Amino acid sequence: MNAAIDNHWYPVAMISGIDAPRETLLLGKKISLGRDGGACWVKDATGTELPTVERFGHLWTSPGQPNRDLFTIPEADSPGRRLVDVGSVKVKCSPLRAVENFLDIAHFPFVHTDILGAEPHTEVDRYDVKIREEVDEVWATKVKFYQPQAAKSAAGGITTEYMYRVPAPTCSVLYKTCPPRPGEWDIITLFVQPLTDEWCEVWPWMALYDDDSTMSEMVSFQQLIFMQDRSILENQLPRKLPLDPGMEVPTQADMTSVAYRRWLKKIGYTYGAQLVAA
Amino acid sequence: MDWIAVGLKEDVPPGFVIPSRIADTELAVWCSPSGTYHAWSDRCPHRGMRLSHGFVRGETLACIYHGWQYNEAGSCHYIPAHPKLTPPDTICVPTYRCIEAGGVIWVSLTETDTPLPALGGRRTVRSLPVSMSAPDLAAHFGAAGFTTIAVVSDHDVLLAVQPCTDGECMIHALAAPDADRSAVSHWLEDLRATLERVPA
Amino acid sequence: MILYDYVLSASCYKVRLMAALLGTPLTLRAVNFHPGREHKSPEMLALNPKGTLPILTDGDTVLTDSADILRHLTADHPEWRSTDDDRWLAFASALNASLGLARLHDVIGYDADIDKARAAGVAALRTLEAHLTEQRFDGLIFLTGSKPTIADIACFPNIALAPDGGVSLDPYPSVRLWMRAIRSLPGFIEMPGIHRLHELAHPV
Ligand SMILES: N[C@@H](CCC(=O)N[C@@H](CS)C(=O)NCC(=O)O)C(=O)O
Ligand code: FES
Numbered sequence: 190m191n192a193a194i195d196n197h198w199y200p201v202a203m204i205s206g207i208d209a210p211r212e213t214l215l216l217g218k219k220i221s222l223g224r225d226g227g228a229c230w231v232k233d234a235t236g237t238e239l240p241t242v243e244r245f246g247h248l249w250t251s252p253g254q255p256n257r258d259l260f261t262i263p264e265a266d267s268p269g270r271r272l273v274d275v276g277s278v279k280v281k282c283s284p285l286r287a288v289e290n291f292l293d294i295a296h297f298p299f300v301h302t303d304i305l306g307a308e309p310h311t312e313v314d315r316y317d318v319k320i321r322e323e324v325d326e327v328w329a330t331k332v333k334f335y336q337p338q339a340a341k342s343a344a345g346g347i348t349t350e351y352m353y354r355v356p357a358p359t360c361s362v363l364y365k366t367c368p369p370r371p372g373e374w375d376i377i378t379l380f381v382q383p384l385t386d387e388w389c390e391v392w393p394w395m396a397l398y399d400d401d402s403t404m405s406e407m408v409s410f411q412q413l414i415f416m417q418d419r420s421i422l423e424n425q426l427p428r429k430l431p432l433d434p435g436m437e438v439p440t441q442a443d444m445t446s447v448a449y450r451r452w453l454k455k456i457g458y459t460y461g462a463q464l465v466a467a
Numbered sequence: 468m469d470w471i472a473v474g475l476k477e478d479v480p481p482g483f484v485i486p487s488r489i490a491d492t493e494l495a496v497w498c499s500p501s502g503t504y505h506a507w508s509d510r511c512p513h514r515g516m517r518l519s520h521g522f523v524r525g526e527t528l529a530c531i532y533h534g535w536q537y538n539e540a541g542s543c544h545y546i547p548a549h550p551k552l553t554p555p556d557t558i559c560v561p562t563y564r565c566i567e568a569g570g571v572i573w574v575s576l577t578e579t580d581t582p583l584p585a586l587g588g589r590r591t592v593r594s595l596p597v598s599m600s601a602p603d604l605a606a607h608f609g610a611a612g613f614t615t616i617a618v619v620s621d622h623d624v625l626l627a628v629q630p631c632t633d634g635e636c637m638i639h640a641l642a643a644p645d646a647d648r649s650a651v652s653h654w655l656e657d658l659r660a661t662l663e664r665v666p667a
Numbered sequence: 668m669i670l671y672d673y674v675l676s677a678s679c680y681k682v683r684l685m686a687a688l689l690g691t692p693l694t695l696r697a698v699n700f701h702p703g704r705e706h707k708s709p710e711m712l713a714l715n716p717k718g719t720l721p722i723l724t725d726g727d728t729v730l731t732d733s734a735d736i737l738r739h740l741t742a743d744h745p746e747w748r749s750t751d752d753d754r755w756l757a758f759a760s761a762l763n764a765s766l767g768l769a770r771l772h773d774v775i776g777y778d779a780d781i782d783k784a785r786a787a788g789v790a791a792l793r794t795l796e797a798h799l800t801e802q803r804f805d806g807l808i809f810l811t812g813s814k815p816t817i818a819d820i821a822c823f824p825n826i827a828l829a830p831d832g833g834v835s836l837d838p839y840p841s842v843r844l845w846m847r848a849i850r851s852l853p854g855f856i857e858m859p860g861i862h863r864l865h866e867l868a869h870p871v
Contacts, residue, residue: 206702276702278774281833295533295548302863311534311547405699409674412701416675416859419774420830421532425515426493438512438558442533442548478840482866483847486837522865531862593800596838637838648804656797 193457195253197357200380200392201231202248203274214384216252216460245394246274247380260326260356264364265376265396273395273404275411277382280391282422283461284359284383285430285453287391290418291361291379292353292445294334300417303337310335313442320452327355327452329445340375341410342399343368353445358458359383370398377411386461387428391415429463436463469581470573470614472627472639473506473565475591479572484528486519490630492576495519496565499526499539506565506574507541512558571627571639584615589625589641592651596637598663601630604638607662622646622654668693671711671722673700675774677767677824678733679721680858681759685740685820687856689747701775734760737817747820749811755818758791762825765791769832770825781833788834792842795826799841808848815852823849828860 199215202222210223220239222231231239231250242249242259249259265272280287290296295313297306316332332351339349352364352374359381364374376396381389393411402410431437432454439447453462473487473496484497486509493509495518507528509517516532523529527536527544535558536545543558564575568583570591575581597604605613605628613628613636623643630636642651670686672679672695686693698720699705707718715722715731723730723739730736734756741747765787771777772784802808810818827846829836836842849855850864857863 203702274702276775279776281773293533298547299531299534299865300862302865308534308547308865312550313548403697405697405703405705408699408703409697413674413859416774420520420860420862421516423830424517424520425532426510426517427515431515437514440513440546440549440552474840478844480844485840485843520862524866529865531865534865594838594840595796631838649801652797652800652804 190253191457191460192253194460196251196255197253197359198242198249198251198255198259199359200247200382201250202229203276203392204229204243204246204248205274206276207248213382213390214388215250216383217385218252220250220252222248222250245378245380246272247392247394260360262362262376262378262396264374270376270396270398271404271407273397273407273411275393275395275408275415277390277392278412278415278419279384279388280419280422281388281428282425283387283429284381284389285458285461286422286425286428287381287389287418288355288359288361288379289430289446289449290422291363292329292355292449293443294332294351295442296421297334297336300421301414305336305339305414306334307337315441316444318444318448320448320455324356325456327353327445327448329353329448332445339366340368340397340399341402341406342397355449355452358453358456358460359389367398369400373398375399383460389461427463429461431463432459433465435465469577469579470575470583472571472614472629473574474572475594475639476504476567476570476572477591478594479504482523484519484521484523486517487574487629488631489574489576490632493517493519494563494574495521495528496572496574497523497528499523501526503539504565504567504572505539505541506563506572507537508561508563510560511535512543512560518560569641571641584627586615586625586641587617587623588644589623590644590646592624592640592642592646592648593655594637594639595655595659596631596635597659598635600633601628601636604628604636604662620654622651624651624654668723668725669696670694671696671698671706671714671720671724673698673706673720675859676700676720677770677828678719678763680824681733681821682721682723682736682740683858684823684856685737685747685817688815688820688852688854689740689744690854691740732760734817734821737821741817746814747816749816749818751811752816752818755810756821758794759818759821759825762788762791762822766825766829766832766834769834770828771832773832785832785834788829788832792826792829792834792836792839795822796839796841799845803841803844808845810845815849819845819849824858828858831860 207224219234229248239250318329330352336349337346349366354362363377367373367375378394380392481500487494487496495509511530520531529536534547538544541560541562543554569586601613610616616626618624625641627639670693723736769784772779809815
């Protein structure tokens with residue numbers, strides 16, 4: 190038992206995808222989940238029921254005693270948004286590496302070439318990052334980047350503005366300029382289920398303003414982007430995320446990742462982390 | 468362990484980078500457009516991405532993740548996210564001794580005075596993986612070491628063996644200059660089949 | 668021509684890639700294969716009772732096998748055909764049960780005997796490596812000769828995506844050179860898991 194790790198909420202299934210009971214892993218331990226009529230349940234290996242929350246189209250559970258409610262995304266409730274269940278992809282990397290990659294924009298020209306970025310538009314301008322102590326979340330704001338095709342709904346290249354939020358150690362929410370509705374933000378999330386400390390199941394979910402694309406097109410777009418990341422994530426060494434400075438070399442463009450690592454260390458979240466002593 | 472063959476010259480033409488390894492040391496082996504071979508640690512100092520997934524651009528090796536470029540000495544000289552920045556000299560990739568000779572790319576993980584293995588005028592044929600450790604392979608031929616093993620055969624085959632994992636090695640095969648390479652290739656496939664036939 | 672397409676499908680990518688290399692326009696219809704299982708929906712089953720992708724429609728013609736679709740796309744392009752193609756088209760289809768299955772298992776959790784799928788994938792890679800090495804002894808880079816044909820395009824996706832299923836491509840130098848030659852073809856398009864060749868763009 191490690192309260193700093195166990196007392197968080199973790200995504201374990203897409204609600205629309207739960208039919209027969211099934212087994213999965215959470216933090217290296219077997220759990221089972223299913224649905225009785227309307228309500229979903231999760232049990233640990235001894236058959237003890239674990240707490241559940243159904244939110245953002247996903248089923249969440251915790252092996253510990255969460256001392257606060259699962260975070261909310263109030264903006265996602267505004268009318269006119271389409272909620273997109275993207276499904277899951279398994280990746281052989283630390284759950285923390287998956288989140289950190291999601292917080293990074295400097296890779297866009299090389300990994301998401303001609304979609305989220307393109308040479309020679311590689312420069313990352315200074316942006317604001319802070320750990321919001323009152324909510325205990327990491328936030329990066331005023332992040333701007335030139336994108337050839339920022340979303341399925343984008344007609345051509347635009348400078349996109351982003352805000353990143355880390356409301357839980359294995360989750361991130363991205364607020365992004367919305368091509369058809371200037372002034373509003375599209376919401377793209379990455380919910381990561383730590384299967385083990387070096388293997389995760391990633392559940393992206395989106396709440397978008399897009400009246401033109403089919404649901405399948407929006408799902409495809411996000412799967413395309415995430416699968417481009419997967420081939421990176423499976424090839425970073427070490428597989429775990431180094432929390433102590435020294436092993437890797439950040440620059441100004443990596444301020445979000447630096448804050449994320451510092452915050453993980455502060456709250457004692459070491460699952461999937463590589464510490465100097467390790 | 469001094470010189471170890473990590474690949475054949477004709478398999479790594481100018482502008483190419485390949486993943487390789489010597490036991491637990493993972494390597495990015497690349498050839499610059501001007502034809503110089505390099506063997507580096509296969510890990511980008513920035514965020515740990517394998518450099519062997521990267522790309523050769525000019526006389527540099529670039530990382531696929533954020534495009535950082537490393538010059539032939541292994542020093543980072545360009546960071547695309549900060550095009551105006553001159554990266555500090557401290558950002559560099561560990562490099563190893565790497566020489567191409569006789570069509571074979573040789574790497575030494577330590578400084579060494581040992582001369583490169585003699586190849587007796589043979590020419591390279593092909594590389595192939597074998598599910599067997601390098602020491603076991605040497606033992607099979609009764610050889611003292613696995614750096615090169617001369618095999619009594621019709622084609623005067625010489626095997627340069629690269630230790631990969633406990634159960635896996637690569638053999639880089641050379642043969643008499645006038646040998647039929649296709650025949651040698653088949654001979655090697657048969658040899659592998661024999662070696663991998665697990666004894667009961 | 669309409670391609671009912673799934674962005675992560677190696678078989679659909681064969682078709683997208685072939686069309687791109689030929690410069691043949693395709694209208695893409697995204698099908699939510701995962702997680703939506705839309706390829707098993709009544710509309711899709713009406714088009715293809717097997718419930719698989721890709722599906723290509725060209726007027727009244729409906730084709731549901733990627734090998735047939737490659738032949739259809741190149742019907743007027745003899746330069747993309749060779750008498751040796753059939754053997755490699757069959758080899759390519761068999762990869763769905765080895766490397767392709769290992770990939771679906773590792774990425775989206777398909778049921779599989781994963782060790783068996785990977786072992787069959789390694790055996791296939793060894794066969795391909797041996798053949799491509801022989802080709803290189805004769806100065807040829809592609810499967811059937813000095814120019815690419817539908818044989819190469821059919822084999823390329825599941826081979827190049829092998830690492831997605833936990834099968835390493837590191838020990839196959841001739842396969843690597845062949846993949847590089849395909850990635851260098853004019854009009855080449857990538858798919859997730861296969862990076863663009865960044866070598867030539869924007870030298871600094
Ligand atoms: N013979 C087909 C097989 C393609 C295939 O296996 N497609 C997969 C998607 S990558 C599929 O539709 N699978 C669904 C199923 O088998 O139920 C072809 O190559 O065109
Ligand atoms: S990890 Fe290599 S450039 Fe960032």
